[in-house]
Amino acid sequence: xxxxxxxxxxxxxxxxxxxxxxxxxxxxxxxxxxxxxxxxxxxxxxxxxxxxxxxxxxxxxxxxxxxxxxxxxxxxxxxxxxxxxxxxxxxxxxxxxxxxxxxxxxxxxxxxxxxxxxxxxxxxxxxxxxxxxxxxxxxxxxxxxxxxxxxxxxxxxxxxxxxxxxxxxxxxxxxxxxxxxxxxxxxxxxxxxxxxxxxxxxxxxxxxxxxxxxxxxxxxxxxxxxxxxxxxxxxxxxxxxxxxxxxxxxxxxxxxxxxxxxxxxxxxxxxxxxxxxxxxxxxxxxxxxxxxxxxxxxxxxxxxxxxxxxxxxxxxxxxxxxxxxxxxxxxxx
Amino acid sequence: xxxxxxxxxxxxxxxxxxxxxxxxxxxxxxxxxxxxxxxxxxxxxxxxxxxxxxxxxxxxxxxxxxxxxxxxxxxxxxxxxxxxxxxxxxxxxxxxxxxxxxxxxxxxxxxxxxxxxxxxxxxxxxxxxxxxxxxxxxxxxxxxxxxxxxxxxxxxxxxxxxxxxxxxxxxxxxxxxxxxxxxxxxxxxxxxxxxxxxxxxxxxxxxxxxxxxxxxxxxxxxxxxxxxxxxxxxxxxxxxxxxxxxxxxxxxxxxxxxxxxxxxxxxxxxxxxxxxxxxxxxxxxxxxxxxxxxxxxxxxxxxxxxxxxxxxxxxxxxxxxxxxxxxxxxxxx
DNA sequence: GCATGAGGTCCCTTGTAGGAA
DNA sequence: TTTCCTACAAGGGACCTCATG
Numbered sequence: 001x002x003x004x005x006x007x008x009x010x011x012x013x014x015x016x017x018x019x020x021x022x023x024x025x026x027x028x029x030x031x032x033x034x035x036x037x038x039x040x041x042x043x044x045x046x047x048x049x050x051x052x053x054x055x056x057x058x059x060x061x062x063x064x065x066x067x068x069x070x071x072x073x074x075x076x077x078x079x080x081x082x083x084x085x086x087x088x089x090x091x092x093x094x095x096x097x098x099x100x101x102x103x104x105x106x107x108x109x110x111x112x113x114x115x116x117x118x119x120x121x122x123x124x125x126x127x128x129x130x131x132x133x134x135x136x137x138x139x140x141x142x143x144x145x146x147x148x149x150x151x152x153x154x155x156x157x158x159x160x161x162x163x164x165x166x167x168x169x170x171x172x173x174x175x176x177x178x179x180x181x182x183x184x185x186x187x188x189x190x191x192x193x194x195x196x197x198x199x200x201x202x203x204x205x206x207x208x209x210x211x212x213x214x215x216x217x218x219x220x221x222x223x224x225x226x227x228x229x230x231x232x233x234x235x236x237x238x239x240x241x242x243x244x245x246x247x248x249x250x251x252x253x254x255x256x257x258x259x260x261x262x263x264x265x266x267x268x269x270x271x272x273x274x275x276x277x278x279x280x281x282x283x284x285x286x287x288x289x290x291x292x293x294x295x296x297x298x299x300x301x302x303x304x305x306x307x308x309x310x311x312x313x314x315x316x317x318x319x320x321x322x323x324x325x326x327x328x329x330x331x332x333x
Numbered sequence: 334x335x336x337x338x339x340x341x342x343x344x345x346x347x348x349x350x351x352x353x354x355x356x357x358x359x360x361x362x363x364x365x366x367x368x369x370x371x372x373x374x375x376x377x378x379x380x381x382x383x384x385x386x387x388x389x390x391x392x393x394x395x396x397x398x399x400x401x402x403x404x405x406x407x408x409x410x411x412x413x414x415x416x417x418x419x420x421x422x423x424x425x426x427x428x429x430x431x432x433x434x435x436x437x438x439x440x441x442x443x444x445x446x447x448x449x450x451x452x453x454x455x456x457x458x459x460x461x462x463x464x465x466x467x468x469x470x471x472x473x474x475x476x477x478x479x480x481x482x483x484x485x486x487x488x489x490x491x492x493x494x495x496x497x498x499x500x501x502x503x504x505x506x507x508x509x510x511x512x513x514x515x516x517x518x519x520x521x522x523x524x525x526x527x528x529x530x531x532x533x534x535x536x537x538x539x540x541x542x543x544x545x546x547x548x549x550x551x552x553x554x555x556x557x558x559x560x561x562x563x564x565x566x567x568x569x570x571x572x573x574x575x576x577x578x579x580x581x582x583x584x585x586x587x588x589x590x591x592x593x594x595x596x597x598x599x600x601x602x603x604x605x606x607x608x609x610x611x612x613x614x615x616x617x618x619x620x621x622x623x624x625x626x627x628x629x630x631x632x633x634x635x636x637x638x639x640x641x642x643x644x645x646x647x648x649x650x651x652x653x654x655x656x657x658x659x660x661x662x663x664x665x666x
Numbered sequence: 667g668c669a670t671g672a673g674g675t676c677c678c679t680t681g682t683a684g685g686a687a
Numbered sequence: 688t689t690t691c692c693t694a695c696a697a698g699g700g701a702c703c704t705c706a707t708g
Contacts, residue, residue: 003700014671019702027669044468049446050392051700054383054676061447069427070408078402078429091443094402094427096411110424113382114394135377218609247609275608276551276580336677347694352679360692384677387699 002043004051011039022047053115062300063111064293065095065104065121073243073270073289077142080293081120088301090117101125112137118300123147140300142292145187145314152303154296154315158188158269161285161319162195163202165239165267168283168321170203172329174237174265178228180212180221180249181241189213192241192269210235214245221248229256236330237265243272246282261328269319282326285319292317335376344372355380386448395633396444397626398428398437398454406603406622410475413626414453421634423450434458445470451633456480473633475625478520478647485636487629487648491521491602494618494652495528496535498572498600501616501654503536505662507570507598511561513545513554513582514574522546525574525602543568547578554581562589569663570598576605579615594661602652615659618652625650 008015013032020026021036028036039045053059064081066074078094085092093116095107101124108119108128112135119139123129123146132139133150141153162179169177179196182189196209210228214220221240225248228235238253240246246268250260258264267283295315341348346365353359354369361369372378386392397414399407411427418425426449428440434457441452441461445468452472456462456479465472466483474486495512502510512529515522529542543561547553554573558581561568571586573579579601583593591597593614600616628648 004702005700015700016672016702017670020670023702027667029669032669046442046445046468048387048448048700050383050387050448051676052702054381054387054678054700055702057676059383069402069411070405072403075403079431082429082431091440094429096415096427098412098415107424109379112379115381115383135379250610272608272610275605275611277583277605278608337679338677348677349679349695350693353693356679360690362692365692381677384699385679387677387701388679390699 002045003048004045007036007039007043007045010043011036057115059115059117060089061091061093061114061116062297063093063095063108063116063119063121065097065107065111065119067097067099067104067122067124069094069096073287076289077293077296080290080295081297082293084294084297085301088297090297090301092297104128108132118304120296120300123153138300138303140296140303142296143188145191150312152299152312152314154292154299154317155187156287156292157316157319158191159195159198161269161287161321162192162239162241163199164195164319164321165269165283165285166196166199166209167203168323168327169237169239169265169267170199170205172237172265172327174330175205175207176233176235177209177237177239178212178225178231178235179209179239179241180214180224180228180245182214182216182245184213189216189241192239196239209239216242216244218244218248218251221245222252223248225249225252226256229258235264237267237327240266240268243268243270246270246272260326263331265327265330267327280322281324283321283323285321287319288317335378336381337378340369340372340376340378343376344368390448392448392450393422394424394426394447394449395630396426396428396441396449396452396454398430398440398444398452400430400432400437400455400457402427402429406620409622410626410629413623413628414630415626417627417630418634421630423630423634425630437461441465451637453629453633456484456486471633471636473629473636475629476521478524483645485632485645485647487625487632487650488520489620489625490649490652491524492528492531494602494620494654495525495572495574496532497528497652497654498602498616498618499529499532499542500536501656502570502572502598502600502660503532503538505570505598505660507568507663508538508540509566509568510542510570510572511545511557511564511568512542512572512574513547513557513561513578515547515549515578517546522549522574525572529572542572549575549577551577551581551584554578555585556581558582558585559589562591568597570600570660573599573601576601576603579603579605593659596664598660598663600660613655614657616654616656618654620652621650 004015004018007018018036020028021033062085082092097103122143123141126147129146129148129151141151143155146153179193181193193211212224214224238249240249260266269285337348337351341351351369353361354366395418415425430436455476456474459480462479462481462484474484476488479486512526514526526544545557547557571582573582593599602618
C-alpha cells in the first residue's frame with residue numbers, strides 16, 4: 001500500500017535510492033541500504049509494478065491464451081511455456097477462452113491494455129493475427145498454421161504424423177482406410193488428411209483414403225464412423241485425427257459390435273483422455289506439447305529482444321508415433 | 334502504441350475528452366465523439382491500462398492461483414470464478430503453481446506488484462494468508478479452512494459428505510470400514526475423517542472407522558489399502574477421501590483379486606478422472622466446484638466494494654452424494 | 667570511481683473550472 | 688440560471704538522465 005516515497009521519507013533518502021536498493025542496481029552504500037531495508041520492512045512496502053512498467057515500457061509478462069486449459073494437451077503446453085518463461089525472466093498470464101471466440105478477443109484486448117509484452121495463442125480465426133499485426137503487438141501462434149505469412153508459429157508435424165500412422169496401416173496390409181478429421185480449413189485437420197493421402201501416394205497404390213471432414217467433437221467421430229461402416233467395401237482401418245474423434249469412433253464401433261483390432265484397426269492423434277486405470281492401448285501419434293509451449297515462449301522472447309523483423313518462423317516439431325495394440329493385419333487377409 | 338494525447342491531437346480535442354469517449358462517461362457531443370472515434374481507429378489506439386490503473390487505483394482484475402489447473406476439480410472452479418467475475422465487471426488472471434509452494438509465493442507476489450484488486454487461492458500454508466493480512470490485500474481462501482480467523486473462505490462440506498458416505502455404508506451393514514485420507518493438518522482430510530467418525534457415533538455403534546492418514550497421492554491410496562487389507566478383521570468397505578487415493582485403492586484391490594462391490598464396497602470424494610468410455614461406477618460425494626469458484630469471486634468482490642471489515646465468512650457449500658454401483662451389503666452377511 | 671539526489675517522463679483520469687447555448 | 692460540453696492542471700508510482708559532492 002505504501003509507496004516508494006514513503007519508504008524514502010522514513011529512511012531519510014530520495015525515492016531513487018529506494019529504487020536502487022530494491023532493484024539492486026546503481027551505487028548504494030551498505031549503511032544506506034540497511035536503513036532502506038528496514039524502512040521497507042516496517043512499511044510492508046511492495047513495489048508497484050504499474051509505475052515501473054509505465055516508465056520502462058515493459059511488463060516482463062507474456063500472455064498465453066488457450067481454448068481449454070483443462071485439456072491434457074493445452075495443460076502440457078502451458079507447463080512448457082511457464083517453465084521457459086520463468087527461465088528467461090518472464091511471467092506467464094494464463095487465459096482460458098473455453099473455446100469461445102468472443103472470450104478470446106476479450107482476453108486478448110484486456111491483456112493488450114495491460115501492456116503484456118507478447119502473446120501466444122491458438123489462431124482460431126484470421127482476424128486476430130491481423131489485429132495484432134496492425135497494432136504491432138508481438139505474438140506467436142500455436143498449434144495451427146496462421147495463414148498470414150508475417151507470423152511466427154509453433155506447431156506439431158501433423159503431416160508427418162499422419163503419414164507415419166497411415167504408412168503403418170498400409171504396411172499391415174490395409175487398403176481401405178477411413179480418415180475422420182476436422183474442418184478442411186483447420187491446418188491440423190487438413191494436414192492430417194494430407195499426410196494420409198501422401199502415404200497412399202508414396203506406397204504407389206491406386207487406392208485413396210476415404211476422407212471425412214467434420215469437426216473435433218465426439219459426436220462427429222461417432223457419426224462419421226457409422227457412415228464409414230456403411231460404405232462398400234467397408235474400411236478395415238480408421239484413422240481418427242483427434243482424441244475427441246477417437247472417442248466417438250470407439251463408441252460407434254462398440255455399438256456395431258466390432259472389436260479393435262480384430263475387426264477394425266484404429267489409429268489416432270493424441271491419447272484418449274487419460275485414465276490411470278487402463279493400460280495405454282491405442283496406436284497414436286503423440287505431439288510434443290511441452291516442447292511446443294517452450295519453443296513458443298523462446299521464439300517470442302527472442303522476437304521481443306531483437307524486435308527486428310528478420311524472417312518469420314514456422315516451427316514444426318516432430319511427432320512421435322507409438323505402435324500399441326489397436327492395430328493388426330486386416331481380417332480379410 | 335499511440336497514446337491518448339496523440340488521439341486527442343488528431344481529433345482536435347483534449348485528452349480528457351478522448352477518455353470520456355473511451356469510457357463512456359461525462360458529457361461528449363455526438364459530433365465530437367464521432368471525430369474522436371475516427372481518430373481512435375486511424376491511430377489504432379488501445380488505452381494503456383497501466384496509466385488508468387495507476388490513477389484510479391483499481392485494476393478490475395482478480396487473481397485466481399491454483400495448484401493444478403488441469404484437474405477437473407480446479408478447472409471447474411476456474412470456470413465458475415471466471416463467469417462470476419465477468420458478470421461483475423472483473424477479469425480473472427489465472428496462475429498455475431503446479432503444486433509448488435515456491436511458485437505459489439512467486440505468483441502471489443508478482444500479481445500483488447501488478448496491483449491485482451484481490452486474490453483467490455488455496456491456502457497450502459499459513460504464512461501466505463498472514464502475508465496478505467499484513468499487507469492489507471483482500472483475498473478469499475478456497476477449498477481448505479484457513480486457520481486464521483480474519484479470513485474469508487469458500488469450501489465444500491467435507492464433514493457432511495463423509496458423514497453421508499459413511500452412513501450409507503453403515504446402513505448397508507458394514508461395520509469394519511477403512512478411511513484413507515490425507516494429512517491430518519489439511520482441513521479437507523481431517524474433516525472427512527471427522528465426518529466418518531461422526532457417522533459411527535450417531536449410529537450408536539461401539540465400532541470406530543479405521544483411519545489412515547497419508548497424503549492425496551495414488552501411491553498412498555495403494556499403500557494404505559494394502560495395509561487395511563492385512564488387518565484382522567479385514568474391512569468390508571473402504572472410504573477413499575480423494576480421487577487420487579481412490580485410484581490407488583482400486584489398483585491395490587485389483588492386485589488382491591478383490592471385486593468391487595462383491596468383495597469390497599468402495600466410496601470416495603470426487604470421481605475418478607473422467608473417462609467418457611466408462612460408465613460412472615463409484616458411489617461418491619461430489620463437490621460443487623463451479624459454485625465454489627462463483628461464490629469465492631462474489632465474496633471477494635463484495636469485500637472489495639464495502640471494504641469495511643464486517644465479519645469474515647467461512648462459506649461451506651453442500652456436497653452431493655451419488656450412490657452408484659461400487660457399494661453393496663458386506664459379503665459376510 | 668563512489669554515493670546520492672533533483673527533475674523530468676511514461677499514460678491516464680480526477681477534481682475543478684471555464685465557456686457556450 | 689441551468690444545462691451541456693470541453694479543458695487545464697495535478698497527481699499517481701517508479702525510474703532514467705544528468706548533476707553534484
